[in-house]
Amino acid sequence: MSRMIRIFDTTLRDGEQAAGNSLNVEEKLEIAKQLAKLNVDVIEAGFAVVSPGDFAGVETIAKQVKGPAICSLARAVPGDIERAWEAVKAAERPYIHTFIATSDIHMKYKLKKEPDQVIDMAVQAVKMARNLCPEVEFSAEDATRSDWDFLCRIFAEVIKAGATVINVPDTVGYSIPEEFGRLIKYVKENTPGMEKVILSVHCHNDLGMAVANSLAAVMNGADQVECTINGLGERAGNAALEEIVMALRTRKEFFNYDTAIRTERIYRCSTLVSALTGSIVQKNKAIVGENAFAHEAGIHQDGVLKNRLTYEIMTPESIGVPTSRLVLGKHSGRHAFSGRLEEMGYHLSAEDLQKAYERFLEVADKKKEVTDQDLEALVRGELSLVDDYFSLDYFHVASGNKTIPTATVRLKTKDQVIQEAACGDGPVDAVYKAMERITGIQIKLKEYNIKAVTGGKDALGEVSVRVQANGHTFSGRGVSTDIIEASARAYLNAVNRIIRYRTPVEQHGKTAVPPATASPSTPTSSV
Numbered sequence: 001m002s003r004m005i006r007i008f009d010t011t012l013r014d015g016e017q018a019a020g021n022s023l024n025v026e027e028k029l030e031i032a033k034q035l036a037k038l039n040v041d042v043i044e045a046g047f048a049v050v051s052p053g054d055f056a057g058v059e060t061i062a063k064q065v066k067g068p069a070i071c072s073l074a075r076a077v078p079g080d081i082e083r084a085w086e087a088v089k090a091a092e093r094p095y096i097h098t099f100i101a102t103s104d105i106h107m108k109y110k111l112k113k114e115p116d117q118v119i120d121m122a123v124q125a126v127k128m129a130r131n132l133c134p135e136v137e138f139s140a141e142d143a144t145r146s147d148w149d150f151l152c153r154i155f156a157e158v159i160k161a162g163a164t165v166i167n168v169p170d171t172v173g174y175s176i177p178e179e180f181g182r183l184i185k186y187v188k189e190n191t192p193g194m195e196k197v198i199l200s201v202h203c204h205n206d207l208g209m210a211v212a213n214s215l216a217a218v219m220n221g222a223d224q225v226e227c228t229i230n231g232l233g234e235r236a237g238n239a240a241l242e243e244i245v246m247a248l249r250t251r252k253e254f255f256n257y258d259t260a261i262r263t264e265r266i267y268r269c270s271t272l273v274s275a276l277t278g279s280i281v282q283k284n285k286a287i288v289g290e291n292a293f294a295h296e297a298g299i300h301q302d303g304v305l306k307n308r309l310t311y312e313i314m315t316p317e318s319i320g321v322p323t324s325r326l327v328l329g330k331h332s333g334r335h336a337f338s339g340r341l342e343e344m345g346y347h348l349s350a351e352d353l354q355k356a357y358e359r360f361l362e363v364a365d366k367k368k369e370v371t372d373q374d375l376e377a378l379v380r381g382e383l384s385l386v387d388d389y390f391s392l393d394y395f396h397v398a399s400g401n402k403t404i405p406t407a408t409v410r411l412k413t414k415d416q417v418i419q420e421a422a423c424g425d426g427p428v429d430a431v432y433k434a435m436e437r438i439t440g441i442q443i444k445l446k447e448y449n450i451k452a453v454t455g456g457k458d459a460l461g462e463v464s465v466r467v468q469a470n471g472h473t474f475s476g477r478g479v480s481t482d483i484i485e486a487s488a489r490a491y492l493n494a495v496n497r498i499i500r501y502r503t504p505v506e507q508h509g510k511t512a513v514p515p516a517t518a519s520p521s522t523p524t525s526s527v
C-alpha cells in the first residue's frame with residue numbers, strides 16, 4: 001500500500017497574492033469548489049487580515065465548501081490569528097496557518113528581533129491558535145536560509161505549544177533537491193516531537209526546482225506538499241500541483257507514494273484558474289500546457305499510432321483534457337446545450353446558463369461545428385463571474401491600409417445606453433479608446449494575447465488582456481469568431497472587474513457603484 005501524501009493547495013493565497021492574479025469573492029469560491037472536487041486535503045483560502053475582501057473570500061469558502069480543511073494564513077501576532085479564526089471557524093475542518101521568519105537576514109533586518117524573541121512570538125501564536133482551532137500549522141519563513149539547529153529548536157517549541165503541522169518553506173526558491181532532502185531528513189530526525197505532527201514543505205520556483213525539491217522532501221519523510229494550480233505564486237511561482245501529483249501517480253513504482261487527487265479533474269481546474277486569474281499557461285507547460293500531449297514529429301506520430309505508449313507516459317484522458325469532437329450546432333436546443341455542459345462538469349446558475357446559451361447561439365450561427373473545446377472557451381470567457389456593470393451592445397470599425405482606424409462602440413448599463421467614437425493606431429486600439437471614453441476609466445493595456453480555440457477558418461478567437469488601473473493589475477477574457485469583438489469583450493471583462501474591485505464587499509451582487517467616481521481600495525500583504 002502506498003504512503004499517502006497530503007496536498008495543501010495555496011492557489012487562493014500564495015497564487016492569488018502574486019502580481020496581477022487578484023480574484024473577487026465569487027471567483028475564489030468557484031475555484032475552491034473545483035479544488036474540493038479535485039479532492040485536495042487543504043485549501044488555503046487566503047490571508048484574512050489583509051483586507052475585508054480577503055476576509056470575505058476565506059469566510060465564504062469556509063461556510064460553503066465541504067470536504068477539504070479550509071485554512072487562513074496569519075502572521076504570528078494576535079490580531080492576525082483572531083481574524084483568521086473568525087474567517088475559518090464555520091468550516092467543517094477549520095485550519096490556521098501561522099508563520100514567522102527564522103533566517104538571520106529576516107530576523108535582523110525585517111523583524112528586528114532576537115532569535116529568542118522570535119521563538120517566543122511563535123509559541124504564543126501557536127498557543128493562541130490552538131486554543132481556538134483543532135488544526136494549526138506553523139511555518140518557519142525562509143527556512144532554507146535558516147540555521148538548521150535553530151529550526152529544530154523553534155519547531156520543538158511550537159510542537160510543545162500545540163502545532164499539528166510543521167512547514168519548511170523554501171520561501172525564496174534557493175534550495176537544491178539533494179540539499180532540501182537532507183534538510184527535511186535532519187529536521188525530522190532532530191526535532192523532539194516531530195513524530196507526532198505532519199511535516200509539510202512549501203517550495204518556490206526561483207531556480208526552477210520547486211517540484212524537484214518537493215519530491216526530494218517527500219522521499220525524505222515529508223507528509224504534505226504545499227502547491228498551486230499551474231504553479232502560480234509569488235515571483236516565479238510555487239510548486240505546480242499537477243506536476244507533483246502526476247509525477248507521483250505516473251512513477252508510482254519508483255516513489256510508492258500517492259495522493260487522493262482525482263487526476264481527471266486537473267485540466268478543468270487548470271483552465272478555470274487560468275481564465276479567472278488571466279494568467280496564461282505556457283504552451284509547453286508540463287501536464288496542462290497546450291502541447292503537453294501533442295506529437296508533432298513524424299517519427300513520434302508514427303510510433304503513437306502503432307502504440308501510444310511509445311511516446312506517451314500518461315494519457316490526456318487521465319487529466320481530463322476535453323476532446324475536440326463535434327458536439328453541438330445552432331439547431332441543438334437549450335436542453336442539449338445545458339446537458340453537454342453538465343456532462344463536462346459545469347453546473348451553472350439559471351442566469352449564467354441563459355447568458356452562456358445566448359452566446360452559444362450567436363457563435364453557432366457563425367460557426368458550423370461547436371466542439372467541447374469551444375464550449376470550454378465560451379464558458380470561461382463569457383462567464384467571468386463578474387456582475388457586469390457594462391455590456392457590449394454594438395460596435396462598428398472602419399480599418400484598412402490607407403484609412404485611419406475608427407470605431408463606434410455602444411455599451412449598455414442597467415439603465416443607460418452610451419455611445420462613443422474614437423480613432424486609434426489600429427481597429428482594436430480604436431475600440432478600446434471609444435470604450436475608455438464611455439467608461440471614464442483610465443486603463444493601461446499591459447498584455448494582449450489572442451489564440452484560436454480550435455483549427456479552421458471559422459475558429460473561435462480567444463483574447464486575453466491584462467490591464468493596469470490605479471496601480472492594480474486586472475485581467476479580462478473574451479471569445480468570438482470575430483477577433484475585434486473578442487478583443488472588445490476581453491477589455492470590457494477587465495473593466496467590469498475593475499468596477500467590481502472598487503465596489504465595497506458588502507455590495508457585491510447588488511448595485512455596483514458608478515465607475516468614474518469610485519476610489520480604489522489598496523490591499524496590502526506582508527508576506
Ligand code: KIV
Pocket residue numbers: 014073099139140141142167169170171172202204527
Ligand atoms: O513562501 C513562504 O514562506 C510562505 C509562507 C507564508 C509559508 O508563503
Ligand code: ZN
Pocket residue numbers: 014169171202204234
Ligand atoms: Zn510562499
